[in-house]
Amino acid sequence: MAETFDIAIVGAGITGCAIARRLARFDLSICVVEAANDIALGASKANGGLVHAGYDPAPGTVKAQVNARGCELYGAWAQELGFLFCRTGSMVLGFNDEDRAHLEKLRQNGLANGVPELAIIGPERIHELEPRASAQATCALWCPSTGFVDPFEVAIAALENAVANGVTFMRSAPVEAIEVADSGDDARFTLATPAGDVRCRYLINAAGNGAAHLSHMAGAEKFQMVWRQGNIVVLDKEPRTLMPLYPVPTPVSKGVIVTGTVHGNTVITATAAVREPGDTQTYASDVNALLTGARKLVPDLDTRRVVRAFAGGRPVIQGTNDFFIGQSAVLPGLFQAAGIQSPGVASAPAIAERMEHVMREAGVALRERADWDPIRRAPDDFDRAPLARKEELIESDPAWGQIVCRCETVPEAEIVAAIRRRPGAVSVEGVKRRCRAGMGRCQSGFCQSRVVAILARELGCDPSEVLLEDAGSWLVEGPLKGVR
Amino acid sequence: MATLDMRDERAEAGAVASVVTQAFDVVVIGGGPAGMAAALSAHKAGAHVAIVEREQHLGGILRQCIHPGFGLSHFKQELTGPEYAQRFIDQVRATNIALFLDSMVIGVDSGESAEDAAVHTVTLMSPTGMLQLIGRAVVLAMGCRERTRSEIKIPGSRPAGVFTAGLAQRYINIENLKPGSRAVILGSGDIGLIMARRCTLEGISVEGVYELMPYANGLRRNVKNCLEDFGIPLHLSTTVTRVIGHDRVEAVEVSQVDEHLAPIPGTERIVPCDTLLLSVGLFPENELSVAAGVELDPRTRGAVVDQSLQTGVPGIFACGNVLHVHDLADNVTTESERAGAAAAAWALGAVGTAAGVAGAGCQLTVSPAGIAGYALPGRITAVGLTKLNFRVRRPVDAARVRILAGNEELFAGKVRPFKPSVMESFPLPAKVIQRALDLGVNEIVLSVDPVEEA
Numbered sequence: 001m002a003e004t005f006d007i008a009i010v011g012a013g014i015t016g017c018a019i020a021r022r023l024a025r026f027d028l029s030i031c032v033v034e035a036a037n038d039i040a041l042g043a044s045k046a047n048g049g050l051v052h053a054g055y056d057p058a059p060g061t062v063k064a065q066v067n068a069r070g071c072e073l074y075g076a077w078a079q080e081l082g083f084l085f086c087r088t089g090s091m092v093l094g095f096n097d098e099d100r101a102h103l104e105k106l107r108q109n110g111l112a113n114g115v116p117e118l119a120i121i122g123p124e125r126i127h128e129l130e131p132r133a134s135a136q137a138t139c140a141l142w143c144p145s146t147g148f149v150d151p152f153e154v155a156i157a158a159l160e161n162a163v164a165n166g167v168t169f170m171r172s173a174p175v176e177a178i179e180v181a182d183s184g185d186d187a188r189f190t191l192a193t194p195a196g197d198v199r200c201r202y203l204i205n206a207a208g209n210g211a212a213h214l215s216h217m218a219g220a221e222k223f224q225m226v227w228r229q230g231n232i233v234v235l236d237k238e239p240r241t242l243m244p245l246y247p248v249p250t251p252v253s254k255g256v257i258v259t260g261t262v263h264g265n266t267v268i269t270a271t272a273a274v275r276e277p278g279d280t281q282t283y284a285s286d287v288n289a290l291l292t293g294a295r296k297l298v299p300d301l302d303t304r305r306v307v308r309a310f311a312g313g314r315p316v317i318q319g320t321n322d323f324f325i326g327q328s329a330v331l332p333g334l335f336q337a338a339g340i341q342s343p344g345v346a347s348a349p350a351i352a353e354r355m356e357h358v359m360r361e362a363g364v365a366l367r368e369r370a371d372w373d374p375i376r377r378a379p380d381d382f383d384r385a386p387l388a389r390k391e392e393l394i395e396s397d398p399a400w401g402q403i404v405c406r407c408e409t410v411p412e413a414e415i416v417a418a419i420r421r422r423p424g425a426v427s428v429e430g431v432k433r434r435c436r437a438g439m440g441r442c443q444s445g446f447c448q449s450r451v452v453a454i455l456a457r458e459l460g461c462d463p464s465e466v467l468l469e470d471a472g473s474w475l476v477e478g479p480l481k482g483v484r
Numbered sequence: 485m486a487t488l489d490m491r492d493e494r495a496e497a498g499a500v501a502s503v504v505t506q507a508f509d510v511v512v513i514g515g516g517p518a519g520m521a522a523a524l525s526a527h528k529a530g531a532h533v534a535i536v537e538r539e540q541h542l543g544g545i546l547r548q549c550i551h552p553g554f555g556l557s558h559f560k561q562e563l564t565g566p567e568y569a570q571r572f573i574d575q576v577r578a579t580n581i582a583l584f585l586d587s588m589v590i591g592v593d594s595g596e597s598a599e600d601a602a603v604h605t606v607t608l609m610s611p612t613g614m615l616q617l618i619g620r621a622v623v624l625a626m627g628c629r630e631r632t633r634s635e636i637k638i639p640g641s642r643p644a645g646v647f648t649a650g651l652a653q654r655y656i657n658i659e660n661l662k663p664g665s666r667a668v669i670l671g672s673g674d675i676g677l678i679m680a681r682r683c684t685l686e687g688i689s690v691e692g693v694y695e696l697m698p699y700a701n702g703l704r705r706n707v708k709n710c711l712e713d714f715g716i717p718l719h720l721s722t723t724v725t726r727v728i729g730h731d732r733v734e735a736v737e738v739s740q741v742d743e744h745l746a747p748i749p750g751t752e753r754i755v756p757c758d759t760l761l762l763s764v765g766l767f768p769e770n771e772l773s774v775a776a777g778v779e780l781d782p783r784t785r786g787a788v789v790d791q792s793l794q795t796g797v798p799g800i801f802a803c804g805n806v807l808h809v810h811d812l813a814d815n816v817t818t819e820s821e822r823a824g825a826a827a828a829a830w831a832l833g834a835v836g837t838a839a840g841v842a843g844a845g846c847q848l849t850v851s852p853a854g855i856a857g858y859a860l861p862g863r864i865t866a867v868g869l870t871k872l873n874f875r876v877r878r879p880v881d882a883a884r885v886r887i888l889a890g891n892e893e894l895f896a897g898k899v900r901p902f903k904p905s906v907m908e909s910f911p912l913p914a915k916v917i918q919r920a921l922d923l924g925v926n927e928i929v930l931s932v933d934p935v936e937e938a
Contacts, residue, residue: 280641280642280730281639281640281641281726282637282639282640282642283639284637284639284725287637287639304635305635306634306635306637307632307634308634309634309637309639310642387503387614390609390614391503391613391614394609394610394611394612394613394614395613398611398612399611400611401586401609401610401611401612401613402586402610402611403538403588403609406538406588407771409588409590441629441632441771442629442630442632443632443633443634444651445629445630445632445648445650445651446629446651448647448651449651449654449655449658449659449661453659463659463661464661467644468643468644469644469731470731471731472730472731472732473643473644473731473732474644474732475644475645475663476655476659476661476662476663476664477661477662477663477664477665478661478662479660479661479662480656480660480661480662480686480687481660
């Protein structure tokens with residue numbers, strides 16, 4: 001017998017996780033249904049982690065409203081959810097008079113969208129704010145509210161807090177069919193998944209690149225997704241984290257941006273090309289374009305120190321560049337959070353806020369629970385912990401002193417904690433996204449076999465069953481010789 | 485955690501309240517072949533020595549190198565990696581060298597002691613807690629790491645089944661796990677060649693070894709013993725241009741490259757496989773050294789050292805693969821014995837006697853030229869017989885080593901072939917150094933110049 005929930009949210013990307021966490025405060029039973037075996041495996045893991053300020057979207061669009069509001073909410077969100085957030089500010093660099101005119105337009109856009117403290121600045125101030133910015137830049141749009149996060153840390157933190165407040169998380173549950181009963185039924189929707197059926201009164205579509213398919217399956221709006229693919233490059237750590245530097249944007253994307261990360265690496269993000277849906281390959285031409293574009297903004301950037309190149313698709317709805325957030329006009333009870341491409345990370349908390357508002361307007365009873373806890377305590381991060389805390393941890397369990405990942409200084413106990421948290425890591429990449437084991441410059445060359453052994457032990461399986469990422473991504477076939 | 489601005493945050497690390505400290509003459513970081521040889525020679529010179537090793541065992545990467553070929557020069561006998569390591573482990577165990585195993589060094593700080601000599605504080609973390617070792621001298625012997633897929637920017641998807649050769653070697657030789665059934669190997673470095681043979685012996689079929697350069701990068705003997713003897717094809721001037729497969733590797737696309745090493749369109753070929761092993765270079769692992777203030781040579785990515793293998797930070801020495809990547813463990817041992825002896829001499833206050841007389845004002849830099857990829861040491865601060873190491877960037881049938889100072893040729897070697905796979909060693913006579921000083925130059929050039937064949 002399928003379980004019945006008040007609300008099912010399809011998609012555990014940053015949008016679905018943010019919505020789940022927002023709604024977890026209410027007296028509702030909620031299930032997050034995810035096709036993959038972990039959180040944030042789609043567009044949410046393949047982006048630059050920028051919390052854009054919101055001067056870019058055209059005024060009046062949904063994007064314009066949720067972007068600036070989302071950016072504003074990030075500070076409080078980071079406090080409550082215990083994730084790293086650096087609000088460094090950013091600059092859009094201009095190199096000539098034409099650029100300067102464009103920057104002025106962006107500034108006007110930003111003012112209309114409610115982005116605070118925008119200013120056009122000259123070379124001296126540029127150099128003061130980011131000494132490594134190109135000396136060729138003659139002007140810049142300085143935007144103090146821009147920041148950056150680890151996007152999967154945000155999604156994981158949001159869902160951990162939701163689950164701690166009673167939300168159910170179903171992994172490896174791709175929705176294969178949707179049955180819709182008459183409205184008014186307690187379980188209007190029945191979602192068929194290989195992990196079991198899920199029945200719910202309200203359905204929220206936060207399926208990212210799968211949003212169009214899900215909407216069709218339910219018999220709601222028929223829209224098409226465009227796979228606007230982007231390649232991204234991560235460089236090794238710098239002694240001093242770079243401020244986000246943007247070029248003047250193009251009509252389809254923000255262009256090649258260089259930014260620091262919360263862990264001190266540098267990210268170059270992102271190319272934009274329409275490709276076959278599902279294509280997450282990196283391309284030599286894209287990677288070269290990124291490195292060349294980055295050097296234009298930061299001439300002394302050592303682009304040989306590539307730690308990782310990856311790619312993903314922006315979930316763009318064909319024919320619009322905007323987000324689609326609202327109740328379906330065709331199928332009441334279905335709520336859409338579709339087309340959440342860039343700036344989806346920045347907008348996530350505001351999309352969740354807006355979804356709450358939309359549902360309230362639609363007559364969904366939202367009564368806040370007295371026992372809801374907004375605080376998620378972040379797991380101990382050994383590398384960043386003060387020395388006294390490090391000592392305390394080792395004293396509590398010697399496994400805190402057993403360093404497994406040498407590049408990022410991740411001890412065994414931190415990996416075990418990443419697996420045991422709810423929802424915990426079930427794969428080598430899941431461990432990496434939660435505690436950074438394997439994230440560093442050697443890309444798990446030294447620690448992968450140890451992480452596999454820890455996962456096998458914790459999950460009670462054979463090393464041959466340990467996955468790199470999702471189903472089918474086995475790492476080893478099994479024992480070589482009979483004697484073990 | 486919460487809202488953080490990382491920009492000014494890194495200063496915090498220094499403050500330590502009440503950490504247990506122990507004092508030594510020489511603290512060696514790394515318990516592989518380099519660290520053990522350095523520790524033993526420092527011990528023989530009368531120093532009180534500690535070895536810090538992040539693994540549970542001494543031996544370093546030799547523990548997984550179960551193939552023979554070690555010890556031919558040092559022991560005049562062919563040994564496997566673990567056997568070679570064991571000889572040193574036994575020697576270390578027979579001394580009072582202090583061992584800190586399972587211990588990861590998280591910082592090296594240099595400061596002045598009461599007697600005005602620099603001392604170094606090595607902070608380490610282990611399951612028993614934090615510890616600080618005070619050393620008059622420190623020997624860096626952390627070894628190297630493998631170049632990754634990202635660093636050579638192989639395009640395509642990112643499935644399971646792409647391993648560095650060393651990781652696959654660990655799975656097979658240490659964990660007894662089979663990383664796949666059908667492998668393609670990119671890179672004909674020694675680890676790639678040795679893994680081609682290992683895979684074959686373990687029932688993993690090797691579809692071929694692909695090499696970007698027009699020549700094999702590993703030692704000749706490995707090409708013969710590991711590929712030719714097993715009928716494994718070596719494809720030169722060919723590289724992997726795409727990884728295919730969403731979850732697990734399903735195939736790789738290989739392409740021939742032109743003389744600029746760029747893939748030639750139209751030469752793409754799909755090779756089905758479930759495993760891609762990468763043997764595409766090694767890098768000294770110097771993050772710790774950089775944090776300790778040691779200057780690196782961009783060519784070797786190891787420390788800039790003088791003739792006694794001392795880095796730019798007085799009292800910190802470097803040897804083995806953390807200094808420059810060696811092709812033979814025996815050479816690591818020899819070099820590290822020198823570093824250990826020099827570190828002991830420094831710590832015990834006998835500086836200057838070990839490697840010649842410190843010439844007043846002897847301060848020469850050594851630069852590579854011609855086809856020499858690097859020259860080591862990068863600095864000479866004493867007049868004495870000095871061992872120079874270098875590697876050529878491409879193979880040549882006929883070339884000679886020349887030492888130049890200003891416009892003058894101070895030395896010219898015999899005409900002979902050179903290969904990038906071989907780390908060359910060359911004794912520089914004291915009189916050549918003296919001559920350079922007499923000329924008043926501050927730089928000598930080690931140039932390897934191809935000779936036109938008649």
